[in-house]
Amino acid sequence: MEKVGAVLVVGAGIGGSQTALDLGDAGFKVYLLESTTSIGGVMAQLDKTFPTNDCAMCIVSPKLVETGRHQNIDLSINCKILEVTGEAGNFTVKVLKKTLYVNMDKCTGCGVCGRACPVEAIDMFNEKLSKFAATSVKYPQAVPLVYAINKDYCIGCGICKGVCKANAVEYDLEDEIVELKVGGIVLAPGFDEYSPPEDNLYGYGKYKNVVTSIEFERILSASGPYAGKVLRPSDGDIPEKVAFLQCIGSRDFTGNGQPYCSSVCCMYTAKEAVIAHEHMHQIRPTIFSMDIRAFGKDFDKYIIRAQEEYGVRYIRSRISSINEDPETKDLLLKYETEDGKIIQENFEMVVLSVGLNPPDDAKYLADKFGIELNEYNFAKTDIFNPVQTTIPGIFVCGAFSSPKDIPETVTQASAAAGCVNTLLHEKRDTLITEKTLPPEIFVAGQPPRIGVFVCHCGVNIGGYVDVPQVVKYAKSLPNVVLADQNLYTCSADTQTIIKDKIKEYSLNRVIVASCTPRTHEPLFQETIREAGLNRYLFQMANIRDQCSWVHMNQYKEATEKSMDLVRMAVNKARNIQPLERIKLGVTPKTLVIGGGITGMVAALNFANQNFETFLVEKEKELGGFARNIYTTLEGGNVQAFLSDLIEKVNTHANIHVFTEAKIEIINGYIGNFKSAVFHGPEKTRAEFEHGVVVVATGAKEYEPNEFLYKTNDNVITQSEFEKVINTTDDIGNKKLIVMIQCVGSRNEEHPYCSKMCCAEAIKNAIVAKNQSPSTEIVILFRDIRTYGFKEKYYRMAREAGIVFIRYDEDNPPEIVPEGSKLRVNIVTPNKDTILINSDMVVLSVGIVAQKENNEELGKLLKVPLNDDNFFLEAHVKLRPVDFATEGVFVAGLAHCPKTIEDSISQANAAVSRACTILSKDEIEAEGKIGAIDPARCSGCGMCIDNCAYNAIELIEDRRFGTVAIINSALCKGCGACSGNCRCAAIDIAGFSSEQIYAMITGRL
Amino acid sequence: MTFEPKILGFLCNWCSYAGADLAGVSRIQYPPNMRVIRVMCSGRVDPVFIFKALLTGIDGVFVLGCHPGDCHYLEGNYEAEKKFIMVQKFLKIVDFDKRIRLDWVSASEGARFAQVVTEFIESIREQGPSPLSGENIDQELFNNLKAMENSVSSDRIRALVGRQRRITEVENEYGEKVPIDEYNAIFDGAIHDEFVRQRILLSLSTKVLSVKDLAAELKLDPSEILENMLTLKSRGDIDYQSIDGNTPLYMRI
């Protein structure tokens, strides 16, 4: 059957939205279906995100707006899947579009109907903490911003119809069934959180001051029911002592909850505790946990900060009962400390860190799409490709396949898009329409007519800055013909307002005073472009990140500063001019650095899409880190997978493999790189062009100096042990083996978790135990981090008789050789001393970055490293495989320690992100670049020395003689040349000297 | 001195007022305690009128209209009944609902007019003077009734009562009839909530208070007060004023 160049994405949370954006950008038609009435999913409900404490709404909102306005994405809300037929490449999907009773084309989202509605319903977005009208929108910044009538609550009184000036309320709108033809399907329905049953142990539902973590998230949120104040539901007081109980409904083998670990709760609990304390300093959080599973990039550092900077108290215990004081509504918690003492402690509020369940409609979806679910009712996935369901052509991303956090979800979202790219690459650009923009309004020579939009950003600005005063001030400035305020200037409705105002007031410069241009400038530029203004006729005044948030207790000064910043922006705006973006060709070839599993998967997927690929490996052989791994914890045969992959890569016509290679140089820029490598035993030089770069250079095992490794033959590393059990029967004669976890991880030198060592140790321990049941195995750990479904194997290991003993970082085990034996001295956290006589000690060594390699490559590519010398992605949450430098991507262990499956996901994700570039014939370059005025240039050539991009050369001009000129395709617009030019001949568009002088001068 | 109730009567022009006239023409005697306000239809009796009257210290309010089906304006008396029931529901909260009455008297029922008026006067006489009359009025009751007056002025309550007949008896916008039980559940909830909210606003209009202060004043659970305060806050009626220790204080805007 003929393949179709369209894709169905089910679920429009952050995962589904990312998949849709990737595929839309790569030239596919995307049908994005959402079951609720707006997109954004759970992330839109969150206050902040870990580990950076980024405001969730701030970072997700631009993405949602982009999704909502993307030319190739057809977004439908309130949908239900009815029937799916067909096969990979050509599916037919019948979809029920449930009516909103509001005409989406007419609704302006003004909200008059919601305010007039006499019915109050429970607000599910605010987790039942507040009330909502039957005619409502999910949250103020919702995309699409369309009100909908909830028929379950609506009494059909007709009031809203009466008040709607747009005549958008249409009670007779009917459900609609549509049939979609798509080539691939991505499922991203997310999760539902665990809801404690009636009569639960924790008194949830009975005691008012016991809330779930997602309810608490809304309590924390500035746009939540309590407007960012942390209050007790029982009496509205600020609680001082707040207890967080972890693993509610997770790691629960009693049948009340789920047996697996929900992966994200340890971190979100720490985050909620930190943010609660940050919001209200009197709050002293206590977290009751089993293990602290901070296994992701920079997670451990966050936990340490929570404890040291925010005074979060951790108690390792599961509470045994909660009772409410009927008078004060305080909660009395009873728990046993590690040393066996029973303690009763009073708390003013209790937060239940509830786990992640499969979505409620998982079975329905599985049935409709014909995919299998796993034992926990999550989507069953391929053992090595976590986004591949049991049906070809149907992919999954995010929490529907296993509980996971936002960056992993976003990675998988791109990974699923990557797989779709591979499946449907020949059908790109077959079903899409070009975005039609109105012609640009000619503004040159006209007097500036400036419009200033000042954002309240909820309370983020409005709470600390007198916004109305700033608006009044802006109005008084010369050339400002309009100044206005908005609650959220970034929301979809405000974009419409801005466009309307541009028209109404004939604006030819637009200023938004809100957050940072680093995240929001493109959004507003797009908006003014849609209104017919050149993108560059836009300015931002950063009055949030660099004003309201940093002067929270200085209302007057912050207001004054905001006014100054607005005036400076106005002064600049008066001088800005429209700019052209030049178009650049794209070389549809790729460079993949690193020939491990990650690099090979990426290379193979590029090659399968007919993109010629250059794969560079520094070793003699392909395979990388995985060569030391025999199986995965879940039983996947790594060696078989690896040799198959190597075979495919080596024989693929589109892949050029360079082994024993060293990169000499990488020149160029997005779409147009030119690189050279020396490779092979002869160090042959090869030169090639390519459009993108994927960094998949991996990492290495930590080489221990501690625990007598290197001096005692019976002390080996986990990977050496894995080799022993997989290739010999040697352990049969070992009576007792001790494994030590966190060797070279989570310490001062390497303050991060290596993520896979716990699983590795348990995997090898189980294999060893099966081989030699009489061998005793003891695992010494700090926290067992068998997150997600790996928890099952932890339990299995315990059931097999493997002994787990905990130690503290301050009291590491000691090894004393005694003859052929090794005596291991352990001091437990209760200060009990345990002596074990073992035959062998296995060190679970961590993963460390290849410092020198990474630094060198980082310099070649102009990409940064983090403190631990792993590569630093563009954004920890939402751009996990992108670098800030366009056209360069990162995947696998080079990014941070992770499992093979996660590395493969990242490889696919990098492919998808790269396809958004490679799929195009040309891309638009930045317009803010340098230009030299030949009339002023003296041709001294100093700028040539200053340019790091070799973008300047001297030419002979017919009129001016020897002058320098800038190659606008190579220029990045840094301005180093301009700052040094002796004749002031060089200026930088968008940051011209005239504009900056205007900002400096005219101070009141 | 014996108690002589003061009663206000709203009489519709076409039936009850004519009935009262007939009682006069026929010289039928009845107690002199009622003062009459003529309205064109009982449907004209705005719930606010009743509360305004009660707040002045009037001992009872009587609304009289045409018999069902006889309305000069076709259905005005049906609307009157819905509004009256709503007022009763409010007054029931403070056990004050027996001080108002609705009845039907036609233009030909002079005797019946005298009879129902006499009965109502007697009923009020038994209940005694209104706690809102005289020198020392019951301030709490006054506040409660004032809050109710504000509630019945609100869009929400007026929308619900105004559309009741159409959506429960004829058909709503979807061409369906809303079951009366379902409607009443929503209506009763709305009456209770709006009353509490108006009561909160009244208290906050003179002083700054916490959730717990208000709970004590209104003799309600603090969590319920909090919930209603959130709605008022989102409507922009109140805001945080300051924090006293760990207790946020609220003010009216």
Added chain:
Amino acid sequence: MTEPIVETTQSENKEWEPKIIAFLCNWCSYAGADLAGVSRIQYPPNIRIVRVPCSGRINAYFIIKSLTDGWDGVLISGCHPGDCHYISGNLVARRRFAILKELLEFFGIEPGRVNFMWASAAEGERFAVLVRKATEIVKKLGPNKKFEKKW
């Protein structure tokens, strides 16, 4: 004790506050300033930030112009040496500023009125500390009256 949530009352006779203009490179220091915001790290409200693509873009004349125009202090921050998004823009800037610094001193501008520093995108806390420091130094120097027109 009742403490107002928003403090709006200001003492009448408060001490002089300098106004400082800051030129920050887009990729490191400006992002670091954003991070200080996201992390809600508080610092004095005396600075007004001008975003430039790179510290290399900062013309010596920007600084002189700022001083002649009456700003009390100038703060310049780029990526740490080696971190430049544009490879070496900050190194070019560093050379330029080294010379400029001597020139400014020659003019009689007090050292400390113009502060050069580095802050990365990950250093919100450091950025706040640097602003605090710079504000303090300029405050001690007092108002910038050198370029006041006296005729």
